[in-house]
Amino acid sequence: xxxxxxxxxxxxxxxxxxxxxxxxxxxxxxxxxxxxxxxxxxxxxxxxxxxxxxxxxxxxxxxxxxxxxxxxxxxxxxxxxxxxxxxxxxxxxxxxxxxxxxxxxxxxxxxxxxxxxxxxxxxxxxxxxxxxxxxxxxxxxxxxxxxxxxxxxxxxxxxxxxxxxxxxxxxxxxxxxxxxxxxxxxxxxxxxxxxxxxxxxxxxxxxxxxxxxxxxxxxxxxxxxxxxxxxxxxxxxxxxxxxxxxxxxxxxxxxxxxxxxxxxxxxxxxxxxxxxxxxxxxxxxxxxxxxxxxxxxxxxxxxxxxxxxxxxxxxxxxxx
Amino acid sequence: xxxxxxxxxxxxxxxxxxxxxxxxxxxxxxxxxxxxxxxxxxxxxxxxxxxxxxxxxxxxxxxxxxxxxxxxxxxxxxxxxxxxxxxxxxxxxxxxxxxxxxxxxxxxxxxxxxxxxxxxxxxxxxxxxxxxxxxxxxxxxxxxxxxxxxxxxxxxxxxxxxxxxxxxxxxxxxxxxxxxxxxxxxxxxxxxxxxxxxxxxxxxxxxxxxxxxxxxxxxxxxxxxxxxxxxxxxxxxxxxxxxxxxxxxxxxxxxxxxxxxxxxxxxxxxxxxxxxxxxxxxxxxxxxxxxxxxxxxxxxxxxxxxxxxxxxxxxxxxxxxxxxxxxxxxxxxxxxxxxxxxxxxxx
Numbered sequence: 174x175x176x177x178x179x180x181x182x183x184x185x186x187x188x189x190x191x192x193x194x195x196x197x198x199x200x201x202x203x204x205x206x207x208x209x210x211x212x213x214x215x216x217x218x219x220x221x222x223x224x225x226x227x228x229x230x231x232x233x234x235x236x237x238x239x240x241x242x243x244x245x246x247x248x249x250x251x252x253x254x255x256x257x258x259x260x261x262x263x264x265x266x267x268x269x270x271x272x273x274x275x276x277x278x279x280x281x282x283x284x285x286x287x288x289x290x291x292x293x294x295x296x297x298x299x300x301x302x303x304x305x306x307x308x309x310x311x312x313x314x315x316x317x318x319x320x321x322x323x324x325x326x327x328x329x330x331x332x333x334x335x336x337x338x339x340x341x342x343x344x345x346x347x348x349x350x351x352x353x354x355x356x357x358x359x360x361x362x363x364x365x366x367x368x369x370x371x372x373x374x375x376x377x378x379x380x381x382x383x384x385x386x387x388x389x390x391x392x393x394x395x396x397x398x399x400x401x402x403x404x405x406x407x408x409x410x411x412x413x414x415x416x417x418x419x420x421x422x423x424x425x426x427x428x429x430x431x432x433x434x435x436x437x438x439x440x441x442x443x444x445x446x447x448x449x450x451x452x453x454x455x456x457x458x459x460x461x462x463x464x465x466x467x468x469x470x471x472x473x474x475x476x477x478x479x480x481x482x483x484x485x486x487x488x489x490x491x492x493x
Numbered sequence: 494x495x496x497x498x499x500x501x502x503x504x505x506x507x508x509x510x511x512x513x514x515x516x517x518x519x520x521x522x523x524x525x526x527x528x529x530x531x532x533x534x535x536x537x538x539x540x541x542x543x544x545x546x547x548x549x550x551x552x553x554x555x556x557x558x559x560x561x562x563x564x565x566x567x568x569x570x571x572x573x574x575x576x577x578x579x580x581x582x583x584x585x586x587x588x589x590x591x592x593x594x595x596x597x598x599x600x601x602x603x604x605x606x607x608x609x610x611x612x613x614x615x616x617x618x619x620x621x622x623x624x625x626x627x628x629x630x631x632x633x634x635x636x637x638x639x640x641x642x643x644x645x646x647x648x649x650x651x652x653x654x655x656x657x658x659x660x661x662x663x664x665x666x667x668x669x670x671x672x673x674x675x676x677x678x679x680x681x682x683x684x685x686x687x688x689x690x691x692x693x694x695x696x697x698x699x700x701x702x703x704x705x706x707x708x709x710x711x712x713x714x715x716x717x718x719x720x721x722x723x724x725x726x727x728x729x730x731x732x733x734x735x736x737x738x739x740x741x742x743x744x745x746x747x748x749x750x751x752x753x754x755x756x757x758x759x760x761x762x763x764x765x766x767x768x769x770x771x772x773x774x775x776x777x778x779x780x781x782x783x784x785x786x787x788x789x790x791x792x793x794x795x796x797x798x799x800x801x802x803x804x805x806x807x808x809x810x811x812x813x814x815x816x817x818x819x820x821x822x823x824x825x826x827x828x829x830x831x832x833x834x835x836x837x838x839x840x
Contacts, residue, residue, distance in 0.1 A: 382584070385580045385582065385584060386584075386586065388549075388551050388571075388578075388580070389578065389580060389584050389647070390597070390601075391570070391571045392549050392550075392551070392571045392572065392574075392576060392577070392578045393552065393570060393572070393577075393597065393598035393601050393651075394572035394573070394598070394601035394602075394604050395572065395601050395602065395603070396572070396601035396602075396603075399601075399602055403597075404586060407586075407588040408586075408587065408588060
């Protein structure tokens, strides 16, 4: 019986035919190529010289240089060749690289503090949103809360407005509270936006965890909070990971509020990157270098939580 | 393992619980005695599980009180009631190993059992349930029967006043169920444990219980030893809950030659109490409708004045559909219009 089934798998309803597999595989590869091409282009551009970066037709083969990265991390001033000739010999490879362009390094650029801002604000707000979201979702899932449905809708409705709609009131409010251009202000803002998503996503996950698990723990002498920590959280870890990724991606990429509310101290990478200016306009290799570095943390975070993410996106989506 | 205890471990006094418009439990009173295996038998929705949850404190009764070991615990939280609960499903934590699952109740912060004692208790329990070799497995890497053993083990590692079990065997296949039924009874006797067990399966009730409580619509209809419940049910409903095939219920006016007390509306005759014989002048004559061969015995379906009756017969007895046979009743049970039992006349 089994042997017969295996042999005729080409005509089986569940098993795809070889041709279908090739078509499906081709589509997946095509999609992967389309998605990854812009990313590869950015990574490549970061290693181009200024002129190669804006060459037309675009250059696929070029002589790689670290100028883009050097420009990203430094502030430089133009000098006369005579002045540069009189200087003592360059101490480092990047000094040398800059002098070839008749420039000297005047100091570090602001990219490192901006990157640190992004890390603190991104991960800080993600942690807060997931923490608060888990507690709220648990309460909505397990207790009889008066007007629970209305509350949940209200929470969701905070996400329906585009940032522009609330930009002015938030700006005024933040100025009053001295929260403009502070990391705390940005963390609070992103937490507020993300917590709605977190509550909804996590409620779905926690609903799926049978309450008998906690009840067993309660009967065994655990308190509700202990049961939450020992029983519910370990099983919700998939959902928590998926939610954390969504929250991080949002606060990491957020542009509108960041432009409006930060200018110095608390500026994150998104408003910083487009304004990396070289001589005579945008310094494209430096912009590409910044973008490459900007993508790395989120890729790492996603890869680390990948195992949970795969299950997490489908889990909780299926209602029994 | 057990210290001296009061006679009754758990006493329910007139407890009621309502969910919205549904009255899950109605003025139910029940006492579970020390060392007793009490089985609550009833169909789903009868209020069995709610009764257990009221005892654990996972639900609070609208009225009435719950006493455990002579203490009124009606408003105490579940953790302080000294109860172990075996759920129908979902009682194993999938993120823990079998060992950690068994140790979980003992590791409760309220209990503070030292780790060496936990180890000893877990190993003893695993031994008792024949799962000692599985301790390092993940809880999800077990067969259905093993999972249920671990679930029962999670209750047995503790030494509570009473073990509550909510249909712990219902998700297993018939063979495993029969096997675990025997083991549960063995363990109960070995430990001298007090168990309140809930089921809809009459075989589980008959084989394991020291007493059975028949429950319907949130009310306790009758409570007694399996034999009492089987032989002298208080109502036609209780009579039909036990016995397979079900008891034959016959309108009293169709009977001939059988003396019944006044007021009898229905007569119940258990299958083994309905005897058939070749026609020999008796006045109750039925027609064989169908014969089911079960191997060790036959179920004979009879048509008697338009009513279908079932009886048991020796498989060697030659019977054919359409054949007429004489019926003889032994120990008929008489019920009044409301289905309540009327004591039989003394012959």
